[in-house]
Amino acid sequence: GxxxxxxxxxxxxKSGTSVKIECxxxxxxxxxxxxxxxxxxxxxxxxxxxxxGSKATYEQGVExxxxxxxxxSLTLSTLTVTSAHPEDSSFYxxxxxxxxxxxxxxxxxxxxxxx
Amino acid sequence: GENVEQHPSTLSVQEGDSAVIxxxxxxSASNYxxxxxxxxxxRPQLIIDIRSNVGEKKDQRxxxxxxxxxxxxxxxxxxTQPEDSAVYFCAAHLAGxxxxxxxxxxxxxxx
Numbered sequence: 001g002x003x004x005x006x007x008x009x010x011x012x013x014k015s016g017t018s019v020k021i022e023c024x025x026x027x028x029x030x031x032x033x034x035x036x037x038x039x040x041x042x043x044x045x046x047x048x049x050x051x052x053g054s055k056a057t058y059e060q061g062v063e064x065x066x067x068x069x070x071x072x073s074l075t076l077s078t079l080t081v082t083s084a085h086p087e088d089s090s091f092y093x094x095x096x097x098x099x100x101x102x103x104x105x106x107x108x109x110x111x112x113x114x115x
Numbered sequence: 116g117e118n119v120e121q122h123p124s125t126l127s128v129q130e131g132d133s134a135v136i137x138x139x140x141x142x143s144a145s146n147y148x149x150x151x152x153x154x155x156x157x158r159p160q161l162i163i164d165i166r167s168n169v170g171e172k173k174d175q176r177x178x179x180x181x182x183x184x185x186x187x188x189x190x191x192x193x194x195t196q197p198e199d200s201a202v203y204f205c206a207a208h209l210a211g212x213x214x215x216x217x218x219x220x221x222x223x224x225x226x
Contacts, residue, residue: 034213043204043218044159093158095214102147102166102210106158 002028004096006107013084014115021079021110023094029074030096034104035067038091050077084114117142119207121217130226134192138205138217141186145207148181148188149214153202162203163190195224 003026013019023033031052036044048069049057056069068080077096081088091111095104118141128134140148146167151159165172165179165188172179178191188207192199202221206214 032211043216044214046213046215049213091156097211102164102208103149103161104214108158109156111156 002026002096002098002105004094004105004107006094006110008110009108010111010113012113012115015085016083019081019084019112021081021092021094021112023077023079023096023107025075025096025105028096028098030077030098031074033071033077033094033096035069035077035079036093036095038093038109044093047079052077081112084112086114088112089114117145117207117215119205119215119217121205121220123220124218125221125223127223127225128195130195130197130224132195134190134195134199134222134224136190136203136205136220136222137187138189138207139185139187140207140215142207142209143183143186144209146209148179148205148207150177150179150190151204151206151216153204153219159204192222195222197224197226200224 005024007022033050035047038044047062050069050071052071058064071077091109093109094107097104121138149164152162153159163177163179165181176193181188202219204219205217208214
């Protein structure tokens with residue numbers, strides 16, 4: 001199947017700093033990518049839909065100014081957690097799929113720890 | 116938007132027994148229903164899926180059933196093994212949109 005990579009796999013940062021997470025579709029083009037957040041022992045919660053060449057669509061309760069999403073190309077979407085705080089510590093996972101296809105391919109995830 | 120309910124939240128079975136996890140969804144437009152297995156710290160792995168034009172699908176020890184009228188779908192694992200122990204998530208969506216996940220079921224298979 002299609003491959004989605006994510007970088008970094010884990011990051012530790014100080015409170016107040018910003019962290020950028022990259023999501024890449026390696027062998028296909030993805031006009032749409034999705035960002036999820038997963039807290040320990042909880043489900044994957046959709047944060048936003050990243051659309052190539054246009055603004056991301058954020059889910060209710062997700063601050064767009066705090067979680068900046070850029071989808072500059074058909075193979076790359078980035079999520080920047082600005083002014084990170086300990087409560088932002090979580091597992092962030094992106095997914096992508098072929099246009100109008102059902103199957104979503106997940107990245108390996110990024111574990112963020114904010115001290 | 117779509118809302119997916121999943122039950123039970125935890126399930127303990129003896130090796131060799133069957134396990135059943137049930138989900139309901141709210142959006143009748145959803146047409147794709149995958150099941151994922153997630154091990155600690157790893158990405159979800161697709162184990163089986165079903166489309167809205169199919170009522171049942173089987174892959175070795177795993178089967179999924181779908182009742183579109185009732186908006187129910189279920190995962191059935193037969194002859195469970197200790198390596199089946201993991202967290203299982205159901206999801207639903209309309210092709211091209213984001214997957215909406217259930218809250219997950221922690222399956223424990225004891226030998």
